[in-house]
Amino acid sequence: MREHQESGFLQSMICFGGVIMIIIVGLLWLEISLHSLMLIALIWVACHSISLGFRFPEIKTAMISGIEKGLGAIFIFFLIGALIAALIESGTIGGLIYYGLDILHPSIFLPAGLVLCSLMSLATGTAWGTIGTLGVVLMGLGDALGIPLPLIAGMVVSGASFGDKMSPVSDTTNLAAMSAGTDLYSHIRSMLYTTVPTYVICLIIYTFIGLNYSVHTISAQELIDLKQYIAIEFWIGPLTLLPLIVLLGLSLKRAPAEVSMLGSVATAIVLAVVIQDRSISEVLNSLNSGYKANTGLESLDVILTRGGMQSMMWTMSLALLALSLGGLLDRVGFVRVLMSGLLIRIKRAATLMTATIGAGIVANMSMGEGYLSIIFGGQIFKKSYEEHNLKKHMLSRTLEEGATLSTTLIPWTTSGAFVTGVLAISPLDFAPWAFFNYINPILSIVLAYIGFGIFRNRK
Numbered sequence: 001m002r003e004h005q006e007s008g009f010l011q012s013m014i015c016f017g018g019v020i021m022i023i024i025v026g027l028l029w030l031e032i033s034l035h036s037l038m039l040i041a042l043i044w045v046a047c048h049s050i051s052l053g054f055r056f057p058e059i060k061t062a063m064i065s066g067i068e069k070g071l072g073a074i075f076i077f078f079l080i081g082a083l084i085a086a087l088i089e090s091g092t093i094g095g096l097i098y099y100g101l102d103i104l105h106p107s108i109f110l111p112a113g114l115v116l117c118s119l120m121s122l123a124t125g126t127a128w129g130t131i132g133t134l135g136v137v138l139m140g141l142g143d144a145l146g147i148p149l150p151l152i153a154g155m156v157v158s159g160a161s162f163g164d165k166m167s168p169v170s171d172t173t174n175l176a177a178m179s180a181g182t183d184l185y186s187h188i189r190s191m192l193y194t195t196v197p198t199y200v201i202c203l204i205i206y207t208f209i210g211l212n213y214s215v216h217t218i219s220a221q222e223l224i225d226l227k228q229y230i231a232i233e234f235w236i237g238p239l240t241l242l243p244l245i246v247l248l249g250l251s252l253k254r255a256p257a258e259v260s261m262l263g264s265v266a267t268a269i270v271l272a273v274v275i276q277d278r279s280i281s282e283v284l285n286s287l288n289s290g291y292k293a294n295t296g297l298e299s300l301d302v303i304l305t306r307g308g309m310q311s312m313m314w315t316m317s318l319a320l321l322a323l324s325l326g327g328l329l330d331r332v333g334f335v336r337v338l339m340s341g342l343l344i345r346i347k348r349a350a351t352l353m354t355a356t357i358g359a360g361i362v363a364n365m366s367m368g369e370g371y372l373s374i375i376f377g378g379q380i381f382k383k384s385y386e387e388h389n390l391k392k393h394m395l396s397r398t399l400e401e402g403a404t405l406s407t408t409l410i411p412w413t414t415s416g417a418f419v420t421g422v423l424a425i426s427p428l429d430f431a432p433w434a435f436f437n438y439i440n441p442i443l444s445i446v447l448a449y450i451g452f453g454i455f456r457n458r459k
Helices: 009-029 034-051 056-069 071-089 092-103 106-124 127-144 149-166 171-180 184-211 220-233 238-252 257-274 280-289 298-304 309-332 334-343 349-367 370-387 392-409 414-423 427-433 435-450
Strands: none
Touching (some): 009 309, 034 056, 056 309, 056 370, 071 238, 071 257, 071 414, 092 127, 092 298, 106 149, 127 238, 149 171, 149 184, 149 414, 149 427, 149 435, 171 184, 220 298, 238 257, 280 309, 309 370, 334 349, 334 370, 349 392, 349 435, 392 427, 392 435, 427 435
16 A cells, blocks of 8 residues: 655645635636636645655545445435426416515515525425525515625525524534434534524614615516516416415435435426426426526516526536545645644633634635534544534534534535525625624634633543
């Protein structure tokens, strides 16, 4: 077996720092395509790997290993693209917008949308499913009401992240508990100490921001026109909500996310053919290429022309590059060396919790996948939490606050790319408005240094 040199702390710092600089400088200053930057970063890390004795076949194997770990996310990309197209074909999204225009006034749109996304994500256990369905509807509805799209996207991501983080049927919630070696409900109870105060703060912020848009109500005539064009394009009735009911029902029965989405897609296809008078070939083709609206009202066409598996190809290709990079960084051990160098300097429980949150963010930036970051954090920090006599659910809580909440805010992670593909807006634009995702970890760190919500094992 070929011997490899172990990366030193300095080389690990240079390698990982170079990856971050390539992406940040290239993206924000030089405005280079994110895909090109990820490829350059991959070559940069490969060169460092070769200097440690790794050969090309080993580097390629490490990249493939990274992709394999994220294949579940790739399948979801395809299903979400098909689901969005099917929900438009069936009139589900059109119906939700139609009814929503009567119910959601601009002044309450943001807090109401936050609660709706939270409840759906809490029930289904999937932030992606919430963003890909209810999020798409709220983007169209909010745009019609004159609310900026980055603000709407930030609200949607905040609500979806809250539900995904707190749901007992969420994969990230279960994974964090498993990685820390604690039981699921101890993990959820521990998160209440920081998550509930954060959620109340966000609800207040969105309420105050929403009041600024109370004067932006569209005119009665514009409202009538918009609803008329929707009614011309689709048959609107309670039955059009059936695909969402199927999605929610299967999720509540703890069916896998893929099964829930396929059930919803199948229901939507039947409704599109039977109720919306679409041919089966048109509907099935739109699952691939997306729905193409031609209502005669440009603003409505922009809202409804979306979906399809092809619309997720930008997202998928970026995710494959990010996962390849993450697999290589993990195999060579650059990030692990950096974290180990920091751990020996930590003396306080609050500092350890802060380091765990920060490591989750760093792992997301390097490995591009929240699942990998949670597992990585559990492996790196478990012993240190035991040495500080902290309960295991303290580790699981900070894993979520770092890895789960930051992944959607980083453009090159699978979650960041997913939101870009579905909502057609970059994390660089909506991140300032996703209050929950960065207030929660900040509040957790502040409370830790105050000494609130820290639980220790009895000696």
